[in-house]
Amino acid sequence: MSSKLCLNGDNWKVLDFIDEAWRTKQVESDKPSDPRPWITATVPGSIHQDLWDNGTVPDPYFEQNSLMLEWIPQRSWVYRKTFHVDAEDEGRCARLHLRGIDYSAHIYLNGTLLGTHEAMFTPAEYDVASHLRYGADNWLTVVLDPAPPSESQMGRTSKVGHTKTRMNYWWDFTPRMVHLGIWQEVYIAFSGPVTVEDVYVRPQLNADYSRAEVSVSIEVSSRQEISADIDLTIDHNGSEVASKIYSTQTLTKGLTKLEVMLPIEKPELWWPNGEGAQPLYELTVTVKETGSEEISSHRVTKFGIRQLEFSPNETSHPSALSYTLTLNGRKVYVKGYNWVPIDVLYGVERQEKLEHLLTLAKEANVNLIRVNGVGLIETDAFYDLCNRLGIMVWQEFNLTSSAFNSKPKEEESFISRVVKEAESFIPLKRNHPSLVLWCGGNELESLDKLPLNGEEPVLAALQATVKRLDPDRLWLPCSPSGPLPFNGINMSRNRPDDLHDVHGPWHHEGLTAQYTLFNAGANLLHSEFGADGLTNLKALEATLKPENRWPVTLQNPVWYHLGSWWVQEKQWQGIFGELPNLETAIEATQFLQAEGVRYAIERNRARKFRNSGALPWMFNEPYPMAACTSAVDYFGRPKHLYYASAQAYSTVSVTAKFAKQVWADELDFEAELWVTNGDTQDYTEVDLHWSMAGASGHTFASGQRTINVGANKAENFGDIGSQLPEITGKLFFLTLQLKMTSGVIIASNRYLFSTAENLQPMLELPRTTLEIHSECNGQNWSVSVTNSGEYAALLVRIDDERSLDAEGSVYISHSGFHLLPGESRTVTAVWKDAGNDSMLSVQALNADKRTVG
Template sequence: MNSKLILKGNDWKILDFIDEAWRTKQVESDEPTDPRPWVKATVPGSIHQDLWDNGIVPDPYFEQNSLMLEWIPQRSWVYRKTFFVEGGKEGSEARLHLHGIDYRAHIYLNGTLLGSHESMFVPAEYEVASHLRYGADNLLTVVLDPAPPSESQMGRTSKVGHTKTRMNYWWDFTPRMIHLGIWQEVYIAFSGPVTVEDIYIRPQLNMDYTRAEVSVDIELISRKAISAEIDLTIAHNGSQVAILTCSAQKLTEGVTKLEVMMPIDDPELWWPNGEGAQPLYQLTVSVRESGAEEVMYQRETEFGIRQVEFSPNETSHPTALPYTFTLNGRKVYVKGYNWVPIDVLYGVERLEKLEHLLTLAKEANVNLIRVNGVGLIETDAFYNLCNRLGLMVWQEFNLTSSAFNSKPKEDESFINQVIQEAESIIPLKRNHPSLVLWCGGNELESLDKLPLNEEEPVLAALKAIVKRLDPDRLWLPCSPSGPLPFNGINMSRNRPDDLHDVHGPWHHEGLTAQYTLFNAGANLLHSEFGADGLTNLKALEATLKPENRWPVTLHNPVWYHLGSWWVQEKQWRDIFGELSDLETAIEATQYLQAEGVRYAIERNRARKFRNSGVLPWMFNEPYPMAACTSAIDYFGRPKHLYYASAQAYNTVSVTAKFAKQAWANDLDFKAELWVTNGGTQDYTEAELHWSMEGDNGNGFASGMRRINVGANVADSFGDISCQLPKIHGNLFFLTLQLKMPSGIVIASNRYLFTTTENLQPMLDLPRTVLDIQSDCKGPNWSITVTNRGECAALLVRIDDERSLDAEGWGYISHSGFHLLPGESRTVTVVWKGTGTHSVLSVQALNADKRIVE
């Protein structure tokens, strides 16, 4: 029976060398001659983290300390590990697997060079049975060359001749920290003469989805001619649902390929989050020598049964690509987010944080994650979680844009490298049901700034490989896929039929322009856009000295280092006036970010299925940026954007389309009411209520209309208008509710407006008082917040009040909402892995913090 000797752990050692000086120090031998002490290291891991852990470099996540680590990728680094191999392993086949080396390495075992390897996404594998010492210690040595030169975001794609992730070299969401390390698992696999090298599972559904023909392609390698029996079993929920034995297979020395079909009646289908369940099946392949009972090799693979297709967008231009995702015959609107690695030091295992972030995505009604081409080919841990959480994955190959050109190299050696990597990567990922789309890369353009298609040599090569190795997956050449690359009001007005898959903008456009732009939306897929805001207070306190936290200005080198793209000082002053302190600046800028993205999502969803999806930039961040476009800060704590987008992604949403947020010198308020239903249920004779209130809660206009809402559609239900009276203060609200005839609320929404030219009245609102009623028994809490004051409570923020390094996480259902005087809202909180002591804080922009324990 096959087995593994796992070589991960914190008992590795590293040492740095300039260029190839390591070759003079016998580093691959049992007794290296370099006199310096070796540094303790962890695999999987990152060199930067190992040096930090050993006190050699400062905290790379604090202020400008990352500048003091920029020497690390300029050195060669030698990894060494001693491990014991039992004597009973003689006679077995043995293969060393290194699943991720970043980036170029030379691998030695017991002083013998096994080979050199270049690629962070393709595993390195070597036959090592003849090199092992049995019943004795062995020495594995991995020498990393210095990181290859590359281009930052402010560079030229045409100069990049490798596929190392480019975010390392400085991007808008992380400083320059060029990663090196053994960043994925390492082990030696022991086996008999036959191994199962690859399993490819292709479930094909019939027309009414009542039967799946599961095609299984198996690739075996035999070290000798042998007669074998191959047993295949498919299990689901602990029961076997299909069994097949391939008897007396004559395996010649070398590669043998088998293809079998295993039918499953009444399969349970895999659905995206919000559309249904995520059942998973397990395929076990066992190899026995003919006539023998003992299994000499066994491999298990998990898969799901589902059908994914692109359908044409409604009323789209005839030359447009289809962008509407259709799962199991049902159109599914993409409620997505762009995803970047969870840490710039991605070699360090952070499985709890990964699960937390993806759980947050599920809880926010997200159904698709776009893995941007500036990041990683994501890990199996990521994909396994997405399989279970119902998060579809749009995986891009590692090609991305640059400021000064975004055209990939065309030379043959580079394209061959991309081809070889894709031929290895695709089989490693293609059994995951969450993977629905391969994409050639991010924002790739011709020299005249137009999106590239399959006429570009490297994209033509990638498309051919995807269609050969994973023909059931969707494919896009790049994103945006054109004809025009970027979203803008002039393009929406003048060339609406040329806005297909588009990106941008990434800043709030202004209190009128933001609404003008998204009211005029014409794109078919909005796969990247966003708005910026400051990070959370605890994150700033953890990463900036007190003297550098305020004021927020790019004249401060620390703020420039941690937010040069995203600190919009002039815009924030224009919209809010002078911000008086850090906490006010956080609330104001996060509100602007949340409101801008929320409105963009709503207006895109209202155009379903002409528009087939919306994916803000970005969900998470790999480094604690002081200002960024992310919905979640580096420490896993949500910003206001997270909750605003979660509401906009509710299965049923009631929204308003209006011209602006600031209504100075305009007494004629107008809006158009919409309902978007992403579910399969119709709503007959529903009640659509609207009302308008001043900041003291007094209503001055209202109405109700009975409507019928169809399944999986978005519809307009007419205009509302009123004259703006002389109200208390300068703020007013539009409140919407969709109710069943029984009074059950299906969906609700609230918008804030001003009667002035900007949003400064938000900051001038009088203080109010929040009353808290709580039921805090066990891990499931219920918190009811009531506004006891005489004016509205703005941006009621409910936070995990524990320290950032506390164990576990709190999942909070709502935050960032407005409460009128006398109103209450109940929020649920689920604590996971936090032990017995959990703490919440409740506050508002104009209400003091309250602690709930």
């Protein structure tokens, strides 16, 4: 008897109106009077996409075309859909669900106003049993108001009185495209006289994790006083592990709440990526009217069993909050990234892209994603994938900073609005095991530029709401949570005890300053930082005309539009000299970005658990920017940063701490050797090898020491040093390897240095030759790359050579590495849902492209 009528699809119609002119055109009736033709629309979707699909506006992702779409949110938009309801549905409960409307709307069914709704993250729900036409066609009309005025990144948070995502009003990683649309699913849920309204699952583990008491809170609604049977079962891997039946339960008219405790012996625990498996349990709640075999209503909820808490950081100041995540009794270092919506037009369903990006994150050893307050309260599809992939989620409420003040409104009406919306969507997210943390917002500050704490009115109200509705989740008032907001060398030296949770910097600090800053690291949690670089070549070719691709300069309006914050012309020229062409500029700037961020991760992680996590800004991008801080471009293709951070996040990493990347006029090189072990086992009597070689491959210094590495800790294993001889090409490399006595390599790393004043020798290194040998076993490829020339191959890039719109994806184990003469490296590539045209490219900064496939 319980069923669902899906109203999604591409058979909606839409038409624009100025202000409230739609009220004069009978748009809510079955025969609107407007003479214009309605265009086809898709739900879930975005009005910008509908207009583009119908040829009304140009490609908004190309050059400056987004400027020609800025009129769209100034109009009202009327969505209409006709649908059929079967005669046998009459007499049942029927509720219309609109899971996400962006932003405010009037909803009509068969000409009757059901209500108005304002809140993009709060579902709109209406009892429509008496409004439906059974055995006949029905029409649903949704009128979207113009988007509310708001502040871009260059505005004032204190002026924002709504809860619409602000990313679309212009941010440094996306142009102004203010979204409107029915952006989540629409359906009618039919049920019998009793409906399951909510299910809340709270597993609690005993001290030795051998037993879980699963507390289940159920809310059911009834149209009348009735006797019902309520059946609860928990299944795992196809087998029932717990159950409970409430027979002849008397339900009063309205809401009834039930509390049930179901024990599970020897539960399988949910772990983050890299720490263990991600088993999921399934709770099914079924309600039948007593004496009937028909199901009145049922709800299926997936959940995981795990224990979550914050532990104090090691040697932290007494005033500091606790930032160390502890899962199932084990400290877990946060190997994270900041996440933004996968598209500026987030209403358009892109399930394949979402799964691809989150799979990339998993493959890069990421275990937590911070969903920034400038973006979305993420969708169920996002959370479902994170549950399965073991990616923990730090979800921020949609409050964020601005350039000129970052303090939210204090008016009671605004706080009430924020709390009301939170009360609506927190219950929709709280059963996901991947959700570990609620945070009040992004970079919220007092008027004197210090991070807001839990005493700020809106944050205090949100904290109370989280504690009431989701008490098992962690909470932070905002990020950074202070007491000082930003990471800087003066603060690290002068006020290290006040660097708790900090942000920044977002640009590479320089070939010495970058290393000075992160060598002096004192923060307890580094929840946002990054560096900029150009996007990939194919992305630029897809979004810029040939005449606008080169030179890279903010004097070109197109480059300014697509990278005004991130094109660092003077810095790049000072570091590399004159960049000769676009391809070289891409490789050079991506190298600088990758080196800067990976060193920051390494030094943060070397301080575990004084420092409890690193989260670069940012993993993905919602728009094809020409330059920004992302690790993966808009089309889902990784940049060099992606692979550099993946190596820095390896379970076991061997790293060097050094003073700078350029050693002009220096006679000696010095570094410290560190090993960071994220494993649960010790490594005893393993060999730590180091060597230094020039670009010709000649080794001029090396050494070895046998060490013991403790489980889940980082340790310093002493200094190394060498005189710097005259080196061909003015480049040299430090190579590190951690080996078992059997010769098996546990971890490896390589750093590039210059004996000049900058990195211009990278561009002057003579060319070399790469030889490729590949073995293809279905979707699994093995590619061996050998440098057969006389000089090092710099930045060996292995990439998907197919067009950007090709089907499927590929996951490549390594890219962006350096090969000395005579060296080989084997890389794996795993294809998913790709056709027979699978092809890879292999090239280096100083070696021609080769193709495989």
